[in-house]
Amino acid sequence: MVWTIVILALILLFIIVAASKIKIYVDYKHNKDDDLLEAKVTFWGMKVYSFSAPVIKVDDDSASLIVEEEQKIAGMETKKALPVTPELLHDYFRWLKDFLDHVVGLHKIVKKFLKKVSVNSFTWHTDIGVGDAAHTAQLAGAIWGVKGNIVGLIGNYMRMKFMPKLSVDPHFQAMVSHTYLSCMFSFRIGHAILAGLMLLKHWRRRPKMSQTNSVEKNM
Secondary structure, eight states: OHHHHHHHHHHHHHHHHHHSEEEEEEEEEEETTEEEEEEEEEETTEEEEEEEEOSOOBOTTSSOEEEEEEEEETTEEEEEEEEEOHHHHHHHHHHHHHHHHHSTTHHHHHHHHHTTOEEEEEEEEEEEEESOHHHHHHHHHHHHHHHHHHHHHHHHHSEESSOOEEEEEEOTTSEEEEEEEEEEEEEEHHHHHHHHHHHHHHHHTSOOHHHHHHHHHHO
């Protein structure tokens, strides 16, 4: 009798957790040479993960970008600086290519999961000016086009709960470069678990990348 109650309680707890939502908040600020990307993940109203990093910082001593990031996971804080070199980017894109080659059909699983992701808010404001009225007008039009394409792409893959708030303010007689992007996504843990199981099942049907990479290194 006791074990039956425990099992039923565990099943009920699993259902509650699976039905609960994870919310992801992303904020990006750009002001001339200053960039800042911040993200946090909340579960049941509690912050379980946070990330903060200046997106672009040029290292004066080398031809690389430095991403200084600060992470907090369940209250534990870590800080580190990651140099982004051309070699690192080359290795990353090579890994990405191998990943896509080995996981044919991955986009179907990802697309199915993204359909379960809700975009609860999306705000993107931009102030732009290059000191010339004609060039500023052209640039503002191009930015509007880019924003429209990005929002359209997001809308095709995710569920937009509210109309996105977009604006582009041209400054025709001044040099201005400022952007503020804020958005919030949410999805149920159960959908993420299901997508993870589908990925695992799909991955086991494909040759392992680690084996392929080890063979290449030994050649």
